[in-house]
Amino acid sequence: MSRGIVGIVTGAAGGIGSAIALRLASQGARLLITDLDERGLERVAAEHHGTQGRLVPVAGDMQDARLGARLVDRALNEFGALNVLVNCSGWLKDHRVADMPLDTFQRLLDINFAGPLRLLDAVLPQMKRDGYGRVVSLASRAWLGNFGSSGYSAAKGAVVGATRSLALAYAPHGITVNCIAPGFIDTPMSRSMPPHIVERVIDSIPVGRAGTVDDVGAFVAFLVGQDSGYITGQTFLSCGGRSISEPIAGSPRTPKEQTA
């Protein structure tokens, strides 16, 4: 049976999330798109001109514990089904460990980990009833450890850890749960970084460029499709090979610094 993609994309007002939503919609997906940025959502919905897919903006805060139930109800009312969740929402704030304010650390965990996982709790019972589902959460290469990113790294590591167990729990029900861990992607957030940092990071990427939102979107489109049913509990790096080159940007002991 061919299934249409009917689901939710969070963090969809811009960057990777909007690219994923637009790509899936162009392939006929019907999606709720959610984000704090209501106007951004409206812009993204207006960008979709396909005749089949549909993007429905629903403003929401990942720190709101009731967001999941609200989105599931809305999806079922709008589309009559729900079989895909793509978690793209995120927030990044770096401080070295000694300087990290505890409330910032907590907020990083709440937005990047607890909020997305609460959303999984809301959608998985519905998918289980239907015996089919695809969940993809955007982790980050920082899951491997990243200088200055203790809170973000811990949050993404927690998402990866939960993904392994939820994948085991829901595999018998036709539901796959996976993560994609993007590296340095050309987004408004990365463009706001100091140019010398951007240059150094790109210099450390074996393929010699920043990733694009479409690099990630194409991978997500595969994972939420029917052809990926044998793939679950995995975390896939999409980082241009950087995970196997320079240890970590910002590390005080990178090879370049040792030889400088």
Added chain:
Amino acid sequence: MKLRDTKARPVRRMLAAIAPGALDDDLQAALRGEGLDVVAAPGADALAGLPEVQAATVAGLLVAPALSMTDGPDRWANTAAELTSVFSLVQAYVRNEALREHGRHVVALIPAGAAMGDAQDPATSALAGGMLSLFRTLALEFAKFDMTANCLMVDQVNGRLAGAQEVAAMIRSLVDQRHATISGQQIFAFGARDAGRLRP
């Protein structure tokens, strides 16, 4: 090269953090056998202000969070709170210059089974995953202080720590300055049940 005479070293204390009362009795006894006394870490504020005379007796920080999270509607919030507690203590530790100087090693005990994946306990898996990523980042940042951060992945049988002697010996090794280039690692004391599986 002449190695330092380890027998001549005074017994140093190991600070335990996060519910030290829950630290397995067998492990505490085995650590004493390795020359490490386990004492409860004070709260973060007290830890950050620990005087040098006391800090000089500290071999390192042993972080042993809850090995099993309470499941339920707030399980993700519980996991986040536990991770924050771990971070708070490690942060206090690294803010104390004397502890950085004398106790250069931070070791986390992490439930290996949950880290590998446990359909019955995703919240503990999340805690384990968060700890692993946090400690990799700590290792990167600690390098400039010549400090180490490592994770020891432990097993439980019927609610008790398995292989307490082996775990204690590995902790002793990880807080030994002769092994100071070993950092950012995850070491499985899991009876090879991790072998043949993709590690987190």
